[in-house]
Amino acid sequence: AQKITQTQPGMFVQEKEAVTLDCTYDTSDPSYGLFWYKQPSSGEMIFLIYQGSYDQQNATEGRYSLNFQKARKSANLVISASQLGDSAMYFCAMREGRGSTLGRLYFGRGTQLTVWP
Protein backbone atom coordinates (compact mmCIF):
# COMPACT_ATOMS: atom_id res chain seq x y z
CA ALA A 1 0.00 0.00 0.00
CA GLN A 2 1.15 3.52 -0.72
CA LYS A 3 2.45 5.32 2.33
CA ILE A 4 1.79 8.74 0.81
CA THR A 5 -0.90 9.52 -1.74
CA GLN A 6 -1.16 12.71 -3.70
CA THR A 7 -4.25 12.47 -5.87
CA GLN A 8 -3.80 15.68 -7.86
CA PRO A 9 -1.23 15.28 -10.64
CA GLY A 10 -1.76 18.91 -11.62
CA MET A 11 -3.37 21.99 -10.13
CA PHE A 12 -3.95 25.45 -11.53
CA VAL A 13 -4.49 28.61 -9.53
CA GLN A 14 -4.68 32.26 -10.35
CA GLU A 15 -2.14 34.61 -8.87
CA LYS A 16 -3.10 35.96 -5.41
CA GLU A 17 -5.60 33.16 -4.85
CA ALA A 18 -5.20 30.41 -2.25
CA VAL A 19 -4.69 26.79 -3.24
CA THR A 20 -4.79 23.49 -1.37
CA LEU A 21 -2.65 20.53 -2.35
CA ASP A 22 -3.91 17.23 -1.03
CA CYS A 23 -1.91 14.57 0.77
CA THR A 24 -3.07 11.47 2.61
CA TYR A 25 -0.81 9.09 4.45
CA ASP A 26 -0.86 5.60 5.81
CA THR A 27 0.95 4.52 8.95
CA SER A 28 0.29 2.61 12.15
CA ASP A 29 3.22 4.28 13.91
CA PRO A 30 1.98 6.75 16.58
CA SER A 31 5.12 8.86 16.09
CA TYR A 32 5.63 10.26 12.63
CA GLY A 33 6.40 13.47 10.80
CA LEU A 34 4.94 15.00 7.68
CA PHE A 35 6.87 17.22 5.30
CA TRP A 36 6.25 19.23 2.18
CA TYR A 37 8.95 19.95 -0.35
CA LYS A 38 8.91 22.19 -3.40
CA GLN A 39 10.76 21.30 -6.57
CA PRO A 40 10.95 24.15 -9.09
CA SER A 41 11.89 23.57 -12.69
CA SER A 42 15.54 24.06 -11.76
CA GLY A 43 15.35 20.72 -9.96
CA GLU A 44 16.38 21.32 -6.37
CA MET A 45 14.28 20.05 -3.47
CA ILE A 46 13.31 22.85 -1.10
CA PHE A 47 11.91 22.11 2.34
CA LEU A 48 8.72 24.07 3.05
CA ILE A 49 6.99 22.91 6.21
CA TYR A 50 6.88 20.18 8.84
CA GLN A 51 4.14 18.76 11.06
CA GLY A 52 4.78 16.28 13.85
CA SER A 53 2.16 13.70 14.74
CA TYR A 54 1.92 15.00 18.29
CA ASP A 55 1.73 18.66 17.36
CA GLN A 56 -1.56 20.12 18.53
CA GLN A 57 -1.61 23.04 16.15
CA ASN A 58 -1.31 23.17 12.40
CA ALA A 59 2.13 24.20 11.22
CA THR A 60 2.56 27.51 9.45
CA GLU A 61 5.53 29.04 7.63
CA GLY A 62 4.80 32.36 6.04
CA ARG A 63 2.31 31.78 3.21
CA TYR A 64 2.41 28.02 3.74
CA SER A 65 0.24 26.20 6.22
CA LEU A 66 -0.36 22.52 6.76
CA ASN A 67 -3.95 21.45 7.35
CA PHE A 68 -3.37 18.42 9.58
CA GLN A 69 -6.37 16.17 10.12
CA LYS A 70 -5.05 13.23 12.10
CA ALA A 71 -8.22 11.16 12.16
CA ARG A 72 -8.50 11.42 8.39
CA LYS A 73 -4.75 10.90 7.94
CA SER A 74 -4.49 13.93 5.76
CA ALA A 75 -1.84 16.65 5.63
CA ASN A 76 -2.85 19.13 3.00
CA LEU A 77 -0.63 22.04 2.06
CA VAL A 78 -2.33 25.41 1.80
CA ILE A 79 -0.58 28.18 -0.08
CA SER A 80 -2.16 31.56 0.47
CA ALA A 81 -1.84 34.48 -1.96
CA SER A 82 -0.21 32.43 -4.71
CA GLN A 83 2.67 33.95 -6.63
CA LEU A 84 4.03 33.13 -10.07
CA GLY A 85 7.15 31.80 -8.38
CA ASP A 86 5.06 29.15 -6.63
CA SER A 87 4.75 27.26 -9.91
CA ALA A 88 6.57 24.01 -9.19
CA MET A 89 6.18 20.36 -8.30
CA TYR A 90 5.18 19.81 -4.69
CA PHE A 91 5.94 16.63 -2.79
CA CYS A 92 4.41 15.38 0.42
CA ALA A 93 6.59 13.07 2.50
CA MET A 94 6.32 11.13 5.72
CA ARG A 95 8.91 10.00 8.24
CA GLU A 96 8.12 7.13 10.56
CA GLY A 97 9.85 6.65 13.86
CA ARG A 98 10.43 2.99 14.50
CA GLY A 99 12.28 -0.11 13.45
CA SER A 100 14.08 -0.46 10.18
CA THR A 101 12.29 2.49 8.65
CA LEU A 102 13.62 4.91 11.26
CA GLY A 103 14.06 8.31 9.73
CA ARG A 104 13.60 7.44 6.08
CA LEU A 105 11.18 9.54 4.06
CA TYR A 106 8.35 8.13 2.00
CA PHE A 107 7.38 10.43 -0.85
CA GLY A 108 4.20 10.89 -2.81
CA ARG A 109 4.32 11.22 -6.58
CA GLY A 110 3.90 14.95 -6.46
CA THR A 111 1.48 17.63 -7.63
CA GLN A 112 2.47 20.04 -10.39
CA LEU A 113 1.17 23.49 -9.45
CA THR A 114 0.82 26.15 -12.11
CA VAL A 115 0.10 29.72 -11.09
CA TRP A 116 -1.28 31.92 -13.85
CA PRO A 117 -1.47 35.70 -13.89
Added chain:
Amino acid sequence: DAEITQSPRHKITETGRQVTLACHQTWNHNNMFWYRQDLGHGLRLIHYSYGVHDTNKGEVSDGYSVSRSNTEDLPLTLESAASSQTSVYFCASSVTYEETQYFGPGTRLLVL
Protein backbone atom coordinates in the same frame (compact mmCIF):
# COMPACT_ATOMS: atom_id res chain seq x y z
CA ASP B 1 27.50 28.74 5.10
CA ALA B 2 27.02 25.07 5.75
CA GLU B 3 25.70 23.18 2.77
CA ILE B 4 25.29 19.90 0.96
CA THR B 5 26.88 19.44 -2.45
CA GLN B 6 26.78 16.77 -5.11
CA SER B 7 29.16 16.06 -7.94
CA PRO B 8 29.09 15.73 -10.80
CA ARG B 9 25.86 17.57 -11.55
CA HIS B 10 25.53 15.79 -14.88
CA LYS B 11 27.05 12.50 -15.98
CA ILE B 12 26.82 10.38 -19.11
CA THR B 13 28.21 6.87 -18.95
CA GLU B 14 27.98 3.56 -20.75
CA THR B 15 26.37 0.38 -19.56
CA GLY B 16 28.69 -1.81 -17.56
CA ARG B 17 30.89 0.99 -16.29
CA GLN B 18 31.36 1.72 -12.61
CA VAL B 19 30.17 5.17 -11.61
CA THR B 20 30.56 7.02 -8.32
CA LEU B 21 28.42 9.98 -7.35
CA ALA B 22 29.75 12.18 -4.59
CA CYS B 23 27.80 13.76 -1.74
CA HIS B 24 29.43 16.10 0.75
CA GLN B 25 27.78 17.99 3.61
CA THR B 26 29.31 20.51 5.98
CA TRP B 27 26.53 20.53 8.57
CA ASN B 28 28.09 17.69 10.55
CA HIS B 29 24.84 15.75 10.19
CA ASN B 30 24.82 12.16 11.35
CA ASN B 31 22.20 10.93 8.91
CA MET B 32 22.70 10.84 5.16
CA PHE B 33 20.44 9.46 2.45
CA TRP B 34 20.49 8.72 -1.27
CA TYR B 35 17.29 8.88 -3.32
CA ARG B 36 16.52 8.50 -6.97
CA GLN B 37 13.77 10.40 -8.73
CA ASP B 38 11.95 8.99 -11.71
CA LEU B 39 8.81 10.18 -13.46
CA GLY B 40 5.73 8.66 -11.88
CA HIS B 41 7.58 7.39 -8.81
CA GLY B 42 8.47 10.43 -6.78
CA LEU B 43 11.66 9.89 -4.79
CA ARG B 44 12.70 6.43 -3.69
CA LEU B 45 15.32 5.57 -1.11
CA ILE B 46 18.45 3.78 -2.30
CA HIS B 47 20.75 3.68 0.75
CA TYR B 48 21.12 5.54 3.99
CA SER B 49 23.56 5.94 6.86
CA TYR B 50 23.11 6.90 10.50
CA GLY B 51 26.78 7.58 11.09
CA VAL B 52 30.35 6.67 10.26
CA HIS B 53 30.73 3.05 9.16
CA ASP B 54 26.96 2.56 9.22
CA THR B 55 25.09 1.85 5.98
CA ASN B 56 21.64 0.45 5.27
CA LYS B 57 19.71 -0.62 2.20
CA GLY B 58 16.64 1.24 1.06
CA GLU B 59 13.83 0.06 -1.17
CA VAL B 60 15.76 0.23 -4.48
CA SER B 61 19.30 -0.72 -3.46
CA ASP B 62 20.06 -3.41 -6.07
CA GLY B 63 23.05 -2.39 -8.17
CA TYR B 64 24.14 0.36 -5.77
CA SER B 65 26.55 0.54 -2.85
CA VAL B 66 27.67 3.16 -0.34
CA SER B 67 30.34 3.50 2.29
CA ARG B 68 30.68 6.04 5.10
CA SER B 69 34.25 6.63 6.22
CA ASN B 70 33.65 10.09 7.68
CA THR B 71 30.75 12.28 8.75
CA GLU B 72 30.82 14.58 5.73
CA ASP B 73 30.70 12.17 2.78
CA LEU B 74 28.46 9.41 1.49
CA PRO B 75 29.50 8.40 -2.04
CA LEU B 76 27.08 6.30 -4.08
CA THR B 77 28.60 3.70 -6.41
CA LEU B 78 26.88 2.03 -9.31
CA GLU B 79 28.85 -1.17 -9.62
CA SER B 80 27.94 -1.86 -13.26
CA ALA B 81 25.72 0.86 -14.69
CA ALA B 82 22.51 -0.19 -16.40
CA SER B 83 20.11 1.85 -18.55
CA SER B 84 17.48 1.38 -15.84
CA GLN B 85 19.69 3.47 -13.57
CA THR B 86 19.23 6.55 -15.73
CA SER B 87 17.69 8.93 -13.23
CA VAL B 88 18.15 12.01 -11.10
CA TYR B 89 19.95 11.24 -7.86
CA PHE B 90 19.53 13.27 -4.70
CA CYS B 91 21.58 13.16 -1.56
CA ALA B 92 20.07 14.41 1.71
CA SER B 93 21.15 14.79 5.30
CA SER B 94 19.63 15.42 8.72
CA VAL B 95 20.88 15.88 12.26
CA THR B 96 18.79 13.07 13.70
CA TYR B 97 16.14 10.80 12.28
CA GLU B 98 13.43 13.14 13.54
CA GLU B 99 14.81 16.26 11.96
CA THR B 100 14.18 17.69 8.51
CA GLN B 101 16.21 16.25 5.66
CA TYR B 102 17.92 18.83 3.49
CA PHE B 103 18.70 17.94 -0.07
CA GLY B 104 21.63 18.48 -2.37
CA PRO B 105 21.13 19.92 -5.86
CA GLY B 106 20.93 16.52 -7.54
CA THR B 107 22.93 14.63 -10.16
CA ARG B 108 21.45 13.79 -13.55
CA LEU B 109 22.80 10.45 -14.72
CA LEU B 110 22.33 9.08 -18.22
CA VAL B 111 23.39 5.51 -18.89
CA LEU B 112 23.71 4.71 -22.59
